[in-house]
Amino acid sequence: MTDQLVLLLSGPNLNLLGDREPDVYGSATLDDHVAVARETAQAHGLTVEHVQSNHEGELIDAIHGARANAAAIVINPGAFTHSSWAIHDALAAFDGPIVELHLSNPDGREAWRRTSVVAPVATGSISGFGGDGYRLALDAVAALLA
Numbered sequence: 828m829t830d831q832l833v834l835l836l837s838g839p840n841l842n843l844l845g846d847r848e849p850d851v852y853g854s855a856t857l858d859d860h861v862a863v864a865r866e867t868a869q870a871h872g873l874t875v876e877h878v879q880s881n882h883e884g885e886l887i888d889a890i891h892g893a894r895a896n897a898a899a900i901v902i903n904p905g906a907f908t909h910s911s912w913a914i915h916d917a918l919a920a921f922d923g924p925i926v927e928l929h930l931s932n933p934d935g936r937e938a939w940r941r942t943s944v945v946a947p948v949a950t951g952s953i954s955g956f957g958g959d960g961y962r963l964a965l966d967a968v969a970a971l972l973a
Contacts, residue, residue: 830874831898833968835864836886838905844930851931854861854869855958864901864961871969873898890917899924899968901961908933908943919948923972926964929954 834901837857840847842849861877868875877896886907887962893900900921907914908929918925927949951967953960 830872831972832896833868833873833875833965834889834893834897834900835861835875835877836889836900836902837877837905838886838903838907839881841903841905842879842881844853852917858957860961860964863958864965867962867965868969871965873965873969873972875965883907883913887913887917890914892920894921897921897923898972899926901926901928901964901968902945902949903928903930904945908945910944912944915944917949918945921956924950926950926967927952927954928964930957931955932972 841857844860845854857879865875878886880886884895896914900918900923902925904911904914904927925948927943927945931954933943933954943952951970953963953967956963
């Protein structure tokens, strides 16, 4: 059996993890989180392809591409969580499991962060567990695909 592919998407400003607001997002870098996701995926017989972009269209193109080759999507949409109906629509066209992921707990922060336009098309959401969220997201995907 060949490994199933999971697309891991990271939205705007996540390339700054480790430097940006460590009191909110921790000191681990995006590369650190992706390494955890890959290690967890490998333990489940999955592989991870990671795309980070600060540009909405690039994330949408990656979601469209996933329709042909990915079994699942894990997405940390960053600020696009609250505003991108285009990402919502692209995810709605994907047939596999979708896990929305956030390092912090948006419901415990500013009011504008409490609305997710991604959540209605996600299979589930993981938030507030810091870097452990990446492991939890891949564990969830593995369970959903089993």
